[in-house]
Amino acid sequence: MSAGLSGLPVAVDAMGGDRAPFEIVSGARRAADELGIPVVLVGPTDGSLGDVGGLEVIPASEVITMSEDAARAVRTKKDSSLVRAAEAVRDGRACAMVSAGNTGATMASALLRMGRLRGVARPCIATPLPALGDAPTVLVDAGANSDCQSEWLVQFAQMGAAFYRERYGLARPSVAMLSIGEEPSKGDSTTKGAHALLAAGDPWAGFEFVGNVEGRDLLAGGVNVIVTDGFTGNVALKTLEGALRTVMDIVLQVLAATPENKAAGDVLLPALLERAAPLDPDNTGGAMLLGLQGVCIISHGSSSSRAIVNAIRAGHDLASRDLSGKLAAAVTA
Amino acid sequence: MSAGLSGLPVAVDAMGGDRAPFEIVSGARRAADELGIPVVLVGPTDGSLGDVGGLEVIPASEVITMSEDAARAVRTKKDSSLVRAAEAVRDGRACAMVSAGNTGATMASALLRMGRLRGVARPCIATPLPALGDAPTVLVDAGANSDCQSEWLVQFAQMGAAFYRERYGLARPSVAMLSIGEEPSKGDSTTKGAHALLAAGDPWAGFEFVGNVEGRDLLAGGVNVIVTDGFTGNVALKTLEGALRTVMDIVLQVLAATPENKAAGDVLLPALLERAAPLDPDNTGGAMLLGLQGVCIISHGSSSSRAIVNAIRAGHDLASRDLSGKLAAAVTA
Numbered sequence: 001m002s003a004g005l006s007g008l009p010v011a012v013d014a015m016g017g018d019r020a021p022f023e024i025v026s027g028a029r030r031a032a033d034e035l036g037i038p039v040v041l042v043g044p045t046d047g048s049l050g051d052v053g054g055l056e057v058i059p060a061s062e063v064i065t066m067s068e069d070a071a072r073a074v075r076t077k078k079d080s081s082l083v084r085a086a087e088a089v090r091d092g093r094a095c096a097m098v099s100a101g102n103t104g105a106t107m108a109s110a111l112l113r114m115g116r117l118r119g120v121a122r123p124c125i126a127t128p129l130p131a132l133g134d135a136p137t138v139l140v141d142a143g144a145n146s147d148c149q150s151e152w153l154v155q156f157a158q159m160g161a162a163f164y165r166e167r168y169g170l171a172r173p174s175v176a177m178l179s180i181g182e183e184p185s186k187g188d189s190t191t192k193g194a195h196a197l198l199a200a201g202d203p204w205a206g207f208e209f210v211g212n213v214e215g216r217d218l219l220a221g222g223v224n225v226i227v228t229d230g231f232t233g234n235v236a237l238k239t240l241e242g243a244l245r246t247v248m249d250i251v252l253q254v255l256a257a258t259p260e261n262k263a264a265g266d267v268l269l270p271a272l273l274e275r276a277a278p279l280d281p282d283n284t285g286g287a288m289l290l291g292l293q294g295v296c297i298i299s300h301g302s303s304s305s306r307a308i309v310n311a312i313r314a315g316h317d318l319a320s321r322d323l324s325g326k327l328a329a330a331v332t333a
Numbered sequence: 334m335s336a337g338l339s340g341l342p343v344a345v346d347a348m349g350g351d352r353a354p355f356e357i358v359s360g361a362r363r364a365a366d367e368l369g370i371p372v373v374l375v376g377p378t379d380g381s382l383g384d385v386g387g388l389e390v391i392p393a394s395e396v397i398t399m400s401e402d403a404a405r406a407v408r409t410k411k412d413s414s415l416v417r418a419a420e421a422v423r424d425g426r427a428c429a430m431v432s433a434g435n436t437g438a439t440m441a442s443a444l445l446r447m448g449r450l451r452g453v454a455r456p457c458i459a460t461p462l463p464a465l466g467d468a469p470t471v472l473v474d475a476g477a478n479s480d481c482q483s484e485w486l487v488q489f490a491q492m493g494a495a496f497y498r499e500r501y502g503l504a505r506p507s508v509a510m511l512s513i514g515e516e517p518s519k520g521d522s523t524t525k526g527a528h529a530l531l532a533a534g535d536p537w538a539g540f541e542f543v544g545n546v547e548g549r550d551l552l553a554g555g556v557n558v559i560v561t562d563g564f565t566g567n568v569a570l571k572t573l574e575g576a577l578r579t580v581m582d583i584v585l586q587v588l589a590a591t592p593e594n595k596a597a598g599d600v601l602l603p604a605l606l607e608r609a610a611p612l613d614p615d616n617t618g619g620a621m622l623l624g625l626q627g628v629c630i631i632s633h634g635s636s637s638s639r640a641i642v643n644a645i646r647a648g649h650d651l652a653s654r655d656l657s658g659k660l661a662a663a664v665t666a
Contacts, residue, residue, distance in 0.1 A: 132579065143513060146521040180476060180567040183402075188479040188564040215568045216575030231521040232565050234513040235548045236572045242549030243576035246465065247612075251584060254604045261604065264597035271587045271594065279580075 007038065009056070010315045011094035014043030015063045015081040016101020018302050021049045024100060027308025029053040035309070037316045040094060042085040058093070060084040066301060070104030074112060082106060086113035089294040096295035096315035098286070100303040106296065107144055107289060114294035117328045122148075123291030124156045124230065125298065126163050127237060130244065130279035133221025138164055139178075140227055142287060143234035150193030153177075153227055155331050157198060159290040160225040161207035162330035166321045167288075167314065172208055173224035178232060179212040186212060190229060198227075205333050215239075219279075244279050286311035288318070290327055295319045340371065342389070343648045344427035347376030348396045348414040349434020351635050354382045357433060360641025362386040368642070370649045373427060375418040391426070393417040399634060403437030407445060415439060419446035422627040429628035429648035431619070433636040439629065440477055440622060447627035450661045455481075456624030457489045457563065458631065459496050460570060463577065463612035466554025471497055472511075473560055475620060476567035483526030486510075486560055488664050490531060492623040493558040494540035495663035499654045500621075500647065505541055506557035511565060512545040519545060523562055531560075538666050548572075552612075577612050619644040621651070623660055628652045 012028045014021045021043060032039045032055060042058045043049050049057065062080040064073040074083060082101055086109040088094040099106045107123070116123060124141035131137050140160035145152065157175045164173040177195050179187035184195050191212075198209040213223055218240055228236070251272065255265030277283060286299040286307065297315045299307055345361045347354045354376060365372045365388060375391045376382050382390065395413040397406040407416060415434055419442040421427040432439045440456070449456060457474035464470050473493035478485065490508045497506040510528050512520035517528050531542040546556055551573055561569070584605065588598030610616065619632040619640065630648045632640055 132583075146513065146519075146524075178568060180479065180564060180571075186479075188562070191479075191564070214575075215571030215573075216578075218572055219575055219579045228568075229521070231513060231524070232568055235511060235561075235565055236568050238513075238548030239551055239569045239572045240548075240576050242547075242552055243573050244580060245549075246552045247577060247580040247584075247609075250465075250608045251580075251605065254601055254608055257604060260600055264600035267593055267597040268587060268601070271590060272584065275583045275587055276580075 008093070008095035008319070009038035009040040010312045011040050011042050011058065011085040011088040011097045012308070012312065013081045013085045013097065013099035013101055014041045014049050016099040016106070017299065018066065019304065020100065023303065023305045024308055025049050025052055027305035028055060028312065030305060031309045031312040035313060037312055039312060040088065042081045042088065058084055058088055064102050064105045066102050068102060068105065070102060070108045073102070073105050074108040082109045083113065086110050086296070090114050095319035096297065098297045098299060098308065098311045098315050100299035100301055100308065103143070103298055106298050110289055110292055110294065110296040114292045114296070117291050117293055117324060117331070119328060119331045120159070120291035121155055122152050123289055124159065125287050126160055126290050127287040128284040129218055129240065130281065130284070131219060131221045132278055135170070135221060135224060136168060136284070137218065137221055137223060138225050139218070139233055139237060140225060140290070141230040141233050142237050143230045144289070145230040147231070148190055148229035150190050150197055153190065153194035153229065154197045157207065157209070157225065157227045158330040158333065159327050160227060162326045163288060163290055163323065164224050165206065166318055166323050166326055170224060172206065174210045175207045175225040175227060176210050176213040176223040178215070178226050178228035178236065180214060182212050184212070194227070206330060241281070248276065282307040283310065286314060293324055295323055341426070341428035341652070342371035342373040343645045344373050344375050344391065344418040344421040344430045345641065345645065346414045346418045346430065346432035346434055347374045347382050349432040349439070350632065351399065352637065353433065356636065356638045357641055358382050358385055360638035361388060361645065363638060364642045364645040368646060370645055372645060373421065375421065376414045391417055391421055397435050397438045399435050401435060401438065403435060403441045406435070406438050407441040415442045416446065419443050419629070422629070423447050428652035429630065431630045431632060431641065431644045431648050433632035433634055433641065436476065436631055439631050443622055443625055443627065443629040447625045447629070450624050450626055450657060452661060452664045453492070453624035454488055455485050456622055457492065458620050459493055459623050460620040461617040462551055462573065463614065463617070464552060464554045465611055468503070468554060468557060469501060469617070470551065470554055470556060471558050472551070472566055472570060473558060473623070474563035474566050475570050476563045477622070478563040480564070481523050481562035483523050483530060486523065486527035486562065487530045490540065490542070490558065490560045491663040491666065492660050493560060495659045496621060496623055496656065497557050498539065499651055499656050499659055503557060505539065507543045508540045508558040508560060509543050509546040509556040511548070511559050511561035511569065513547060515545050517545070527560070539663060574614070581609065615640040616643065619647060626657055628656055
C-alpha cells in the first residue's frame with residue numbers, strides 16, 4: 001500500500017443508485033464488517049440512511065437523481081453526496097469513491113473535484129464485461145467521450161492495460177480495437193487511425209496489441225482489453241446487457257409457464273444460474289473512471305449490496321496499488 | 334407488380350455463403366417449387382451445383398470467397414457469380430439479386446453494376462433485427478458506411494421508413510436514432526446533428542420521428558426503424574448476435590450436461606425453441622441494400638435453405654412493389 005493512502009477509507013455515495021440508500025448502506029457495512037475494509041458513507045445525517053452500523057458519515061444534504069442533467073446538477077448541488085464523496089478523495093479523507101448514482105454526474109464530480117492526471121487528454125470509463133472465460137475482458141471507453149480522436153484511443157489502450165495489470169494481476173494484457181472486421185482497413189476513420197498508431201508502437205512496454213475484434217467477440221473472453229470510442233462502447237455495452245436480459249427473461253418465462261415446466265426448471269435452474277453468474281453485472285465490481293487524480297468506481301445503477309461490496313473492494317485495492325500513479329506513467333511511457 | 338419487372342426471376346448467387354452451393358440451390362428450388370417464384374441461379378455450369386431441379390443457370394466461372402478483399406475481388410473477378418448476378422438485374426434479366434456471400438463484395442457488385450439512385454448520397458444496409466414483438470425492427474445503416482455525415486443519416490431514416498412500409502405494410506413507421514441516452518444532447522456529433530435535422534423536419538410525410546433509443550432497446554420491439562452510422566450499427570448488430578448465441582449455447586450445454594438435465598430439457602426444449610425462434614436470423618429474410626437502381630438482398634453468411642427461401646420471397650416482393658422507385662421518391666420528399 002502506498003504511504004499516502006495507507007489506512008484511508010473508501011467514500012461511498014450512500015444516496016446513489018436505484019436501490020439507495022439501503023442496499024448501498026448494507027453493502028458498505030458488509031465491506032467493513034466482513035472484509036475489514038475502512039469505509040466512510042457520504043449522505044444525510046438525519047437518520048434517513050437507517051442503521052449505519054457505526055460507520056462514519058460525511059454529511060451531504062443534497063441528492064443528485066438518476067435523471068438529472070449531469071453538468072448542471074454538479075454545478076448547483078454543491079452539498080450533494082456525489083460531490084462530497086469526490087471532495088473526500090481530493091481532500092485526502094478517502095482513498096477512493098464509489099457511486100451507483102447518475103453516471104454522468106459521477107464523472108463530472110470526479111473530474112471537477114479530483115482533476116485530470118497530467119498527460120491524460122481525456123479520462124475514460126473502463127467497464128469489465130460480463131464474460132464466460134477465466135480472464136475478464138475490459139471495455140474502454142464505455143461512455144465518457146462520444147467524439148474521439150485516434151490519439152485518445154491510444155491513451156485509452158495504455159490506461160486500460162495499466163488498469164488491467166493492477167486489477168487482475170496480469171503483467172502484459174492483450175489489447176484489441178473494436179471494429180467491424182479483422183483487417184486494419186476496416187472501421188471508421190478514428191478506429192483506423194488508432195489501429196495504425198497502436199500497430200506502429202507495438203511491442204508496447206505494458207501490453208500486446210492484437211489487432212481488431214468485432215462485436216461478437218465481446219463475450220468470447222479471448223482478449224483482455226477492448227478499446228473503442230465512448231459512443232460505440234456505450235452502445236455495445238447496452239446492447240450486450242439488453243440481449244442477455246432478454247434471453248434470460250425468455251428462459252425464466254418458459255421455466256414458469258406450466259407446472260410441468262416448473263418441475264423441469266427445478267432440475268435445471270441451479271446449473272443455469274451457476275453458468276450464467278459470470279454474466280451478472282453485480283459480480284464485476286463496477287466500472288472505473290481512468291485518468292483522474294484519484295480512484296472513482298462507477299457502479300451499475302441497479303447495484304445490490306453485493307455489487308457495492310465488490311466495488312468497495314476494487315476501489316480500496318486499486319487505491320492501495322497507486323493506480324493513479326500507474327496510469328500517469330502509462331500515458332507518458 | 335410494376336410492368337417492367339413483371340415476371341422477371343430473382344437472381345440467386347449459387348456460390349455465395351458458408352453453405353454454398355447446396356443449401357443455396359436447395360433454397361432456390363424450394364422458392365420456385367413451393368412458392369412459385371421465378372428464380373434463376375448464377376454459378377458454374379459444370380455440374381458442380383448438383384441437381385438444380387430444372388432452374389435456369391446464368392453461367393459464372395469464378396467465385397468470390399468470404400474472406401477476399403471486396404473492392405479488388407469485384408474488380409478482378411468479372412465472371413464471378415456475384416458480379417454476374419448484379420449484372421442480371423442491371424440488364425433486365427432479373428428483378429432482384431440474392432447473395433449469402435461476402436457482404437462487402439455484394440455491396441460493391443451491386444453498387445458498381447446497378448448504380449446509385451438519383452438523389453441518394455450513400456446507399457445503406459437495412460437489417461431486420463431479431464425481435465420478440467409483433468412488428469420487426471429494422472436497423473439502418475447496419476454496415477455500409479463507417480464514416481457518416483448527419484445528412485446521410487436523415488436519408489437512411491427516409492429510405493429505412495420507405496423500405497419498412499413496402500416490406501411490412503405499415504403506412505407510417507416510427508423512426509428513432511440509436512444513441513447513448515434519451516436526450517437530444519446525448520451522442521456523438523453525427524448523431525446529435527441527425528437528431529436535430531430529424532426533429533426539425535417532423536412530422537415527416539412517411540414516418541414519425543420518435544427521438545433516441547439505446548442499445549438495450551434494440552430487441553424491445555418498441556420502434557420500427559432505428560437509424561445509426563454503419564460503424565456503430567455493425568458493432569451493435571454483431572454484439573447482439575454474439576450475445577444471443579452465447580446465452581443459447583449456455584442453455585443448450587446445461588440441457589445436455591447430465592441424463593437428469595436431458596430429461597428436464599426434453600420437457601422444456603419445444604417451448605424454448607418456439608420462444609427463441611424470432612431471434613433466429615434465418616427467419617428475417619436477410620438484409621437489404623437501399624439506394625440502388627435495383628433490389629439487392631444480402632443474406633447471412635451461414636444462411637440455410639430456409640433463409641434463402643425467405644430472402645428470395647422478400648426480393649421478389651420488393652421488386653414487384655417497385656421499391657427502388659419508392660426509395661428515390663423518399664429521399665426527394
